[in-house]
Amino acid sequence: MTSPLVLPSVETLVPYEGGKPIEELARELGVTSAIKLASNENPLGPSPKALEAARARIGELHLYPDGAAYRLREAIAAQHGIDMGEVIQGNGSNELLDLVVRTFARPEHHVVFAEPAFVVYRIAALSGGVPFTAVPTRDLTHDLEAMAAAVRPNTRVLFVANPNNPTGTHVGRSAVERLLREVPPEVVIVMDEAYIEYADAPDFPDSMQLRGLRERLLVTRTFSKIYGLAGLRVGYAVGPARLVDYMNRVRAPFNVSIVAQAAAVAALSDQEHLEKSRSHNLRERERLTRELTRLGVSVAPSQANFVLADVKRPARPIYDALLRKGVIVRPFGNLPTSLRITVGTSAENSRFLESLAEVLS
Ligand SMILES: Cc1ncc(COP(=O)(O)O)c(C=O)c1O
Structure with missing residues (x-):
C-alpha cells in the first residue's frame, strides 16, 4: 500500500469559494451588465x-x-x-x-x-x-x-x-x-x-x-x-x-x-477617501437594512460593509433567481436560509432591492 499523498484533513478540505465573478456569470448564463455584491469590496473603488x-x-x-x-x-x-x-x-x-x-x-x-x-x-x-x-x-x-x-x-x-x-x-x-x-x-x-x-x-x-x-x-x-x-x-x-x-x-x-x-x-x-467610503457605507447599510426589513427579511445587525439577510426560506433558489437578473450575492451552505449582500453603490443597492422584491413576490 502506498502512503497517503496528503494529510487526512486535507482530504476533507473544501476549497475556498469566493463570490461568483461577473465574467463567469456571463459565460455560464449569458447574463451581461451584472452587478456583484458578493465579495465585500469597496464600491467606490481605490483611492x-x-x-x-x-x-x-x-x-x-x-x-x-x-x-x-x-x-x-x-x-x-x-x-x-x-x-x-x-x-x-x-x-x-x-x-x-x-x-x-x-x-x-x-x-x-x-x-x-x-x-x-x-x-x-x-x-x-x-x-x-x-x-x-x-x-x-x-x-x-x-x-x-x-x-x-x-x-x-x-x-x-x-x-x-x-x-x-x-x-x-x-x-x-x-x-x-x-x-x-x-x-x-x-x-x-x-x-x-x-x-x-x-x-x-x-x-x-x-x-x-x-x-x-x-x-x-x-x-x-x-x-x-x-x-x-x-x-x-x-x-x-x-x-x-x-x-x-x-x-x-x-x-x-x-x-x-x-x-x-x-x-x-x-x-x-488618503483619509478623505476613507471618510467618503465610510459615510457612504453607513448610509447605504442602513438603507439596505431598512428596505430588506420592509420586504419581510431579517437582517443581522451589521458593523461591516455587508449585511446578512435571512429570507426565511431556502436561499439557494433566490440566489439563482437573482443571478438570472444579473445580481450576484453570496449564499452560504451553513446558513441555508440566508444571503450575504455587500453594500454597493446607491444604484447597485436599488437594483438589488428591486430584483429581490420581484423574486420574493
Ligand atoms: C473577516 C475577514 N478577514 C480577512 C479577510 C481577508 O481579506 P484579505 O486577504 O483580502 O485581506 C476577509 C476577506 O473577506 C474577511 O472577511
Missing part, C-alpha cells in the same frame, strides 16, 4: 492617490519588491504609533491568518474559532492538520465565553473576527477585554479586524488599544476592504516583535508586490 502611486511603479515590474516592505511597515507603524518591528505585511490579511497557524501550531496542537465565521480559519487548521473546535455563534454573534471555555491545554491559536464575516455582527469591548485577560497566556489570540473601519457602534473595541492586556495578541487589518485594494492583495498584522519575528521566518519572501506596497502607502495617507 485616486493609490492609483497614482501604483501607476508610478508599473515600470519596475522586472524587479523584486522590497521583501521587508520597509516603507509600508513604516507608514503603518506611524499610523498606529508603534514600532516597525511590530508589523508584518501579508499578501492580503488572508496570508497572515494562515501564517499564524503555520508558525505557531502543529498537529499536536489545537485551534479555536467561531462557526459561522471567516472560513479561512478552518482552511488554515485543516491544511496544517491542526485539530480545531468551531464554537457555534449565539444570535449570529461570537460567543466569547464559550470560545474561552473551548480552549484546551494544547490550544495555540484562537481567532475572533470583529466584525464577523459572514454575519456582520460584533463583540463589544468588555467581552473582548475579558477574553484577552482570561485565555491562558500560551494562546495566540488573533483579532481579525478586516472591516473595523466600517464599525460605528459605541462599544466597538479597537484591539490596537488593548495590546497591553496580553502578550500573545495579533491584530490583523487589510487594504482589501475600505481601502479598496482587494485586487492588489495587501494586509498586515500587528503584534509583539517576538511573534512577528517568528512569522517572518516562515512567510514567503517578497510576499507583497512593488505596486501593492506603493499603493497601500498612498491609500493610508
Whole structure:
C-alpha cells in the first residue's frame, strides 16, 4: 500500500469559494451588465492617490519588491504609533491568518474559532492538520465565553473576527477585554479586524488599544476592504516583535508586490477617501437594512460593509433567481436560509432591492 499523498484533513478540505465573478456569470448564463455584491469590496473603488502611486511603479515590474516592505511597515507603524518591528505585511490579511497557524501550531496542537465565521480559519487548521473546535455563534454573534471555555491545554491559536464575516455582527469591548485577560497566556489570540473601519457602534473595541492586556495578541487589518485594494492583495498584522519575528521566518519572501506596497502607502495617507467610503457605507447599510426589513427579511445587525439577510426560506433558489437578473450575492451552505449582500453603490443597492422584491413576490 502506498502512503497517503496528503494529510487526512486535507482530504476533507473544501476549497475556498469566493463570490461568483461577473465574467463567469456571463459565460455560464449569458447574463451581461451584472452587478456583484458578493465579495465585500469597496464600491467606490481605490483611492485616486493609490492609483497614482501604483501607476508610478508599473515600470519596475522586472524587479523584486522590497521583501521587508520597509516603507509600508513604516507608514503603518506611524499610523498606529508603534514600532516597525511590530508589523508584518501579508499578501492580503488572508496570508497572515494562515501564517499564524503555520508558525505557531502543529498537529499536536489545537485551534479555536467561531462557526459561522471567516472560513479561512478552518482552511488554515485543516491544511496544517491542526485539530480545531468551531464554537457555534449565539444570535449570529461570537460567543466569547464559550470560545474561552473551548480552549484546551494544547490550544495555540484562537481567532475572533470583529466584525464577523459572514454575519456582520460584533463583540463589544468588555467581552473582548475579558477574553484577552482570561485565555491562558500560551494562546495566540488573533483579532481579525478586516472591516473595523466600517464599525460605528459605541462599544466597538479597537484591539490596537488593548495590546497591553496580553502578550500573545495579533491584530490583523487589510487594504482589501475600505481601502479598496482587494485586487492588489495587501494586509498586515500587528503584534509583539517576538511573534512577528517568528512569522517572518516562515512567510514567503517578497510576499507583497512593488505596486501593492506603493499603493497601500498612498491609500493610508488618503483619509478623505476613507471618510467618503465610510459615510457612504453607513448610509447605504442602513438603507439596505431598512428596505430588506420592509420586504419581510431579517437582517443581522451589521458593523461591516455587508449585511446578512435571512429570507426565511431556502436561499439557494433566490440566489439563482437573482443571478438570472444579473445580481450576484453570496449564499452560504451553513446558513441555508440566508444571503450575504455587500453594500454597493446607491444604484447597485436599488437594483438589488428591486430584483429581490420581484423574486420574493
Ligand atoms: C473577516 C475577514 N478577514 C480577512 C479577510 C481577508 O481579506 P484579505 O486577504 O483580502 O485581506 C476577509 C476577506 O473577506 C474577511 O472577511
